[in-house]
Amino acid sequence: xxxxxxxxxxxxxxxxxxxxxISVFLMAIRNSGLVPPSYISLFDLVNLxxxxxxxxxxxxxxxxxxxxWLAGIWIMHYSGLVxxxxxxxxxxxxxxxxxxRFLKKG
Numbered sequence: 238x239x240x241x242x243x244x245x246x247x248x249x250x251x252x253x254x255x256x257x258x259i260s261v262f263l264m265a266i267r268n269s270g271l272v273p274p275s276y277i278s279l280f281d282l283v284n285l286x287x288x289x290x291x292x293x294x295x296x297x298x299x300x301x302x303x304x305x306w307l308a309g310i311w312i313m314h315y316s317g318l319v320x321x322x323x324x325x326x327x328x329x330x331x332x333x334x335x336x337x338r339f340l341k342k343g
Contacts, residue, residue, distance in 0.1 A: 242305035249309025253318050273329070288323065292330045301336060307331045 263280060266272050294301060297338045326343060 239330035240299065242308070244310040245302035245305025245306075245307075248302075249306045249313065253310070253313040257318060288326070293328060295327075295330055295334055300335065303331055303335065 263277060263332055267274070267277050298306070310319055310324060313319045314321070
């Protein structure tokens with residue numbers, strides 16, 4: 238179970254680095270011509286579904302973990318490693334969850 242800020246930050250960094258490795262691998266496959274482009278498009282679709290499932294799961298993360306994860310995503314985006322549309326998606330959902338939690342407590 239996710240714990241605090243540090244774990245969330247670490248997990249975001251690990252996820253982005255893993256994504257970079259997969260992207261490099263897919264780019265090599267795409268450029269080699271060994272795999273039809275439709276398979277690459279299918280993988281892109283599966284990746285999008287994974288992002289949506291990640292967003293759905295955010296509701297169950299601890300507050301500190303979520304804040305740390307969002308900080309890690311922001312750092313990686315600032316470094317040019319995460320696309321802007323993903324950052325917007327994650328922050329809209331993540332901040333909505335955080336605001337709802339604070340309003341519920343108050």
